Amino acid sequence: MKFPKEKDIIEGIIKREEKRQEESLNLIASENHIPAYIRAASGSVLMHKYAEGYPGKRYYPGTMHYDHIEKKATERALKLFNLSKKQWHVNAQPYSGAVANMELYLAFLKQGDTILSMALKSGGHLSHGSSVSHTGKLFHIEHYGVTEKYDIDYAELKKKAVRYKPKLIVSGASAFPKKIDFKKIGAIAKSIGALHLADISHYAGLISAGVYLSPFGYADMVMTTTHKSLFGPRGALLYVKKEFAQTLDTSVFPGMQGGPHMHTIAGIAMGLEFARENKEYYRQVIKNAKALAFALKKKGHRIIGGGTDSHLVLIDVTKKGIDGSQAERKLETCGIYANRNAVQGDASVQKPSAIRLGTYATSYRGMKEKEMKRIAECIDQALGKGNFYANIQKRVKELTREFPVPEN
Ligand SMILES: Cc1ncc(COP(=O)(O)O)c(C=O)c1O
Known part of the structure; x- marks a missing residue:
């Protein structure tokens, strides 16, 4: 059997992906972190x-x-x-x-x-x-x-x-x-x-x-x-x-x-x-989603449905003069991940008017209502006019350093 003498390039890519996950805010509602012993x-x-x-x-x-x-x-x-x-x-x-x-x-x-x-x-x-x-x-x-x-x-x-x-x-x-x-x-x-x-x-x-x-x-x-x-x-x-x-x-x-x-x-x-064994986590997930929705609403964003009863928040970004795809890209530039989403009333799923946010992954990192307020500020700035990306990137890095992904 011939084993490679050097590390496979894929291993390097995995390391870089690990870093991306550690240094960014994951608000994709369908994703989470999984403990290392389970992985x-x-x-x-x-x-x-x-x-x-x-x-x-x-x-x-x-x-x-x-x-x-x-x-x-x-x-x-x-x-x-x-x-x-x-x-x-x-x-x-x-x-x-x-x-x-x-x-x-x-x-x-x-x-x-x-x-x-x-x-x-x-x-x-x-x-x-x-x-x-x-x-x-x-x-x-x-x-x-x-x-x-x-x-x-x-x-x-x-x-x-x-x-x-x-x-x-x-x-x-x-x-x-x-x-x-x-x-x-x-x-x-x-x-x-x-x-x-x-x-x-x-x-x-x-x-x-x-x-x-x-x-x-x-x-x-x-x-x-x-x-x-x-x-x-x-x-x-x-x-x-x-x-x-x-x-x-x-x-x-x-x-x-x-x-x-x-x-x-x-x-x-x-x-x-x-x-x-982690029932309290789920309670916090919902508290966090409510806090995120509330903070964004206070900043003038239209929360679809007025709020949330779950981990998930939908924001209509058209009020900011952009569509969901543009919002997704703006957030990605800042190290915040959330995906575009069509909602009822949109003419086409190709031109969605909303982004979908979720709090499973950030709650896993131990973030709470206070941090949701900070995240809402970053989102608000990223979706607004003007180029504040460097500043937002810095704030995202600060937050993720304060709340590293817990390992075991
Ligand atoms: C409600 C619902 N059902 C089914 C699926 C499909 O799951 P999978 O991506 O594992 O095929 C998803 C994935 O996001 C989902 O949200």
Whole structure:
């Protein structure tokens, strides 16, 4: 075996990326930092092994440790939300959130069946049936949106449910800051005999800590990614009511996937335990988002929906004479990362009027309300007229030095 004498160039790039993360403010609502011991598990020798199948029923030998890991992951996934294993079943194998959603659709729907979900521009996700996603091509999709006050338009949802009789109603979103009334959506789904999938990828950690409404009890199936708020590597968890367990599992494997990424599942198991032990963090995440929204509002920014009930804040940047893409670039120049976002009313997703901010990563660094005020000042200056970039860069560096990414 010939090992390289010099370091691979990729290692250098990783070091530079580590530095970028350390020295910048990450306000991307779907991202977070993951503790080093969990990252190490995900990069461990577990990645060498094929373990097709499920615990106790594998198609490869040598999987005794893998059964133990996967069982721990699913047990912890139930425990995080205080779910009984008599009523709920979890599959921890999906490679990602978009794949997990497709696995659910293919398990419980036929091609051409109708799905009713939140429109992309109102905050929904691509994998909820957007026309550019395979999910939008294989199924007939109807969408609901938000009201002028930026609450979910439950009246529209109900009207469309009665009219189109979808097989599945999807709740949950990627860019929706306020409360989602899962109970109401569950009741609408029940009234027309539809299944209800809650995609809680953005809110899972908050829900586990009891600081955001829970869909459990009102949804037949729940999907969450593991890397946004659950301190795991990139992956997903699929929860279904017990009676759907077999159909789901065969859709994941062998229906869609091959060998499960056991190194990822190990990281997911560890992230779930970390999440369960850090409930106070989630409380702070919401306090921080509210403080950020408040401080930006005071500076004259229009907060879409008026505020937030979650980790996420949407700002309409058109008042500053720019669009979301320009805002994203201005912030990036200063070492502040937040992504452009189309919102309801925008003519095109290519010309979004908003940026989406989230507080998972900054809260992980220990930042609190006071720091959110400082961040709001930086954002305000960056989005305004004039070139204050050097000054903002300096303030970002100061903040990130005061709050280094905690390591273990
Ligand atoms: C609500 C929601 N569902 C699904 C996904 C897809 O997850 P992944 O990127 O892991 O495929 C995302 C990702 O941002 C999301 O926000």
